[in-house]
Amino acid sequence: MEPLIEEAELSRKGAPTDPIGAPTGESVKKVDTRRKSPTQIALARLRKDKVAVICGSIFLFFVLIAIFAPLLAKLEGQDPTTLNQNLIDQYGFPTVAPNGEHWFGVEPRLGRDLFARWVYGARPSLIVAGSVTVITTIIGVIVGLVAGFLGGWIDRILSWFIDFVLSLPYLLFAIAVPAALLAVFVGNTENAGNDEVAQVRFYSLIIVLSFFGWASLARLIRGEVLGLREREFIAAAKVLGVPTRKVLFKELLPNLVAPIVISVSMALPAYIVTEAGLTYLGVGLTEPTPSWGLTIAAAQNWYRADPLYLWIPVAAITILVLALSLLGDSIRDAFDPRTRR
């Protein structure tokens, strides 16, 4: 990036002895003074990226489905909980194919409407992944900033804790912790109602994923801050007497936009996958919450007889995650041109 502004503009009127004010000085060119910040440049780059636009639209599509799930189900005239036993034969096979009444058909065995369960299923995925992303981002940024900027013993303690969390087997904990939390919140698990268990499972999933999720971002932010802290513009602010709080939020934080945005864009699809995966294993959400992971788990036994049952949620989650991952990749390229291919 060499000179982008014509040097002729350097000229300084009325100082002929000054070599900078060489000949061309009389007409200072009128220049467009509204310029783009690095973030705006990145966003402009993103808007030009076709893959990013398509993937963003897909994501938006799923968000809208989740928001308007009740409306969509009403449009179809079904709900996700009604058991249509009349549409199930004695072996549990549905007797109806997808039709005007049941757009995606009905579940084997229970006979619940698949379309309704599918649109409602988008909700827990996005809510869990979204809230975990928000929580981990906030905690990660704060811890990373504090550790990196303050240094000293605070940094040592926080860093140890970051390392500690990062060296825990989080999948094992994700299995084990809900068991303990369930006991804590519900007491005797034998008597707990399904709804109660489902609710506890929902929150404990968010808690577990959040507990393990913030540390990697905190480590990243801490590293960035350590690097930025040595940059001369921070020293310049200090020399000018800018108070520490302002250095932190006005000088440092704006420079962390890129890593934070990138990390968020990578975290969201990762948590969607984790949620669905744990639910699939039976340690995430439970019935009666409609969830793609649950549907996949149930459908794997019917994959020959009723492939649609399996493939609809599989396709949904794959497309959503694929779109988000590709979007995340585009975002990273847009914000960090060095990684461009």
Place this chain on the structure above:
Amino acid sequence: MTAATTPAKSGVRSVPGAPLLELQNVKMHFKAKGEGFLARKTQWVQAVDGVDLTVQPGETIGLVGESGCGKSTTARLITRLLEPTAGEIRYQGVDIAHMSERKLRPYRREIQLIFQDPYSSLNPRHTVGTIVGTALRTHGMVPKSGELSRVQELLEVVGLNPEHYNRYPHEFSGGQRQRIGIARALAARPKIIVADEPVSALDVSIQAQVMNLLENLRKELGIAFVFIAHDLGVVRHFCDRVAVMYLGRVVEEGPRDALYLKPQHPYTQALLSAVPDIGVVRGVPPKNRIRLVGDVPSPVDPPSGCRFRTRCWKAQDICATDDPALIERAPAQRVACHFAEPPAESILAETA
């Protein structure tokens, strides 16, 4: 603080008659990881080890030396980006060496720093206007409504288009960025500017532009400068007095002409003789040169006695045992050497 101090309304106190800036036996030792195999004891990098320096108002003093001699650390000590391990840093007679950040704030305005790297010294996420206006906002120097016109005025002073106030640093070239950095320092209306290698990252033609700009500012505004560079020509061009540093110490200090024409410390002589001189091809007889052997020793474990003795051809036993003090050997010229003497013949080729 026993001396009578006069508090100014800015919050900066001063002792009447005191020099603008005075460093007395300032030391800065950094903790370093040791190299031992098993017993890794804490080691100290003696980056600056006993520097004395005086700057009068409006004066320009140059600090030269090779990498690792502690000149940049000195810059960071004067501007109190670092707190010295020992010694006093007196600004207008008031010791600011260990002053708390809050008390220091009014002083900060008056002591400014210009950086070497035009890329890392500007916040890439701020507009030029925000960068240059930092001092104005931080110290409430102009009313909010007057900030823009003041920033534009400053941009014009450093030779930039005032209309560019809301552009971002990445749109400027290295030389222009350096001007932005200078405007930022000027905004604070400092009494002293520490310029830490302000031109060494720039191309020759741009370097001269920036030097002229600094020189004009110095003449017009009467700001004192501590000018740090490794280029002896640049320092000579800009400074009234010059101090030569080696391994954390000032080894020789004096008026410009005395130091360049009659250097008394062997290191100064070697340094001057090592500078490749363009005069050679202009019919100037080739000069005799002194070549030092080896490299600068590690500041973690500097030689005993005189620090230069390991590379000095005059070194004798006394140099290993007795640390030579910085004594006046000629009018206003102080040298830290047991065998200080001017060179037999001038080291620098005299132009006709």
Place this chain on the structure above:
Amino acid sequence: MLLYILKRVLSAISVVIVTLVASFALFFFAPTDPAGVICGPRCTPERVADIEASLGLDQPKVEQIALYMKGIVVGREYSTGGVVRHCDAPCLGYSYTLGQPVTKLIGAALPVTVSIVLGGAVVYLIVGILSGTIAAQVRGTSLDRFVVGTTLVVQAIPYFVFALLIALYATFLPDSGYHPFLDNPLTWASGLLAAWLTIGVTNAASYTRYSRASMIEALGQDFVRTATSKGISRRRVVYRHGLRAGLTPVVTIFGIDLAFQLTGAIFTESIFNLPGLGLLTLRAFGQYDLPVLMGGVLIGSAVLVVMNLVVDIVYTFLDPRVRLG
């Protein structure tokens, strides 16, 4: 150097101890009813009391930890229904639902997990590093774009979905199942093949990207230009000078990945029905078998910590600047 290792060992031990205390608190200090849970639905108060006594739940909390720790160091006794069972050191508790010491269960599960993870690692290391290195060399060409595009798509497919689809539809692969290596290496390998391929393909994508990025950076270094200017062959420049510098960070990533996979091959084990550590923990979750859960978590943490330590130490051997600096 020795001091550095010692320091790292100490910090590793501190992590394990904190994990132990934390998980102990989580499972046994919470206002839960572990004995009742262990005992199951058809339970008598006597049996609950019996379990509580044998678990030491009637003791003060501090003593419970001490007892657990002591069990790890020297072993301890458990009594169920009047029968005293000895649990050898290192004892991590006793599973009532399975009627076996936790250590023994984990001991049986670990070889399965290790087989799955190591076999998969061989696949993805070979495929990933090879394609990454090649892609780095032909950077910008259509082949490179194809490789990168493929990795992006493969990486974005949720792992469990991918594994499930393989398990359901790739019927040409031999049936999966675990047979000890020592019994018959061939059946061992054929039983794990599907799992290896699944792990291999999905991880190969990320390793392709790591090694591609790392190689591109290494090949752009000044010392690679120096090597080229010496007149040695392009192949030698790439595979000696470039790879040596480019693979060092990949080795670090691999160490950490391997550790996580050892503790988290749950999807693979569950989908391909391989009785490893993950499946054991999963089953324990289903039956609220707290001692097994806790044992699994502890072993997992220990594996991770030890692997991290190994990575750090290996790194000091890979990079002379760290080793001697």
Place this chain on the structure above:
Amino acid sequence: MSDQTTGVPQTVSRVPRAAATGEEAYLEVTDLQVQFPTADGLVRAVQGLSYSVPLRRTLAIVGESGSGKSVSSMAVLGLHDRRVARITGSIKVGGREVVNMSDKDLEGFRGGDAAMIFQDPQSSLHPYFTVGNQIIESYRAHNNVSKRVAKARAIDMLGRVGIPNPSRRVDQYPHEFSGGMRQRAMIAMALVNDPKLLIADEPTTALDVTVQAQILDLIADLQRDFGSAVVFITHDLGVVAEIADDILVMYAGTAVEHGPVNKILGEPLHPYAWGLLESIPALTGEPQPLHPIPGSPPSLLAVPSGCPFHPRCEFKDRVPDDWCTTLRPDLIPRTADLGRTSRCHLKDPDKVFETEVLPRLP
């Protein structure tokens, strides 16, 4: 560093340089063009560069960043990635054409007939291999000898470039060397195969002045011993004065002035060269105000029409008919002296220099 010899006074007087021999050129570059297509457009890094260097002579290529001096020299060793760079023209080394040379031939040529040393010895040596290992590799790439023989050669070379205790140093890693020692090791590696052409790309820029002086002496001594042709790239005119026989001044990818060192530095003919000289503060005499070139070098994406220097040139008004903005001047002799060329439309540049520029030189 432990094995530092205590200071011995070294008072060196430079041996007068060899006079121009008129010997046949060993390196001959003709109309070299190097272009890089990028997303932002075509970067014209080098445009029509021609020069030649005979054996036993040193050509210094001087220019600011982006002038194309490094890019052109890397092309001499065929170091550009052919998929990225478009190279046309001719580069003949010892009669052999380097542009379009096959990869196989390039390997034999690089490091054998021609070697290169780089600016930053820290990053130019492989951090994971010992210094000796890297020198041995270079030697064995061109000589079919055993490792033992190669190692002996490496130790010998290290000693020759002034590294104390070479038999111990040979097994150390680059990070155990100081900056100056690393550059010596780089030089040892480059010279291990007795190359006839040595290209030094800013070899002293990253070093301190006193170490720079040592390295310059070393290169000069070695050149005398080896009798090779040297291309020395630098932005420092002082260094040029010390080391060069001839100078090539580059600006925006082209040569603007070429000739013997005392002529170019003593009485240059091109306004850019004048500007450079006027930008350098002198070490002696009463400091004069500097008279720098206004503006900054052009972007190589959009090199100005006509003479690329015209937007910064204070003499362009002296040339009639807008030649400077429309017509690219040729690199030809402009004065009676045929041994020197410059690329400028200005009439009687020698007189302009004497009457207007010389008096205001610092």
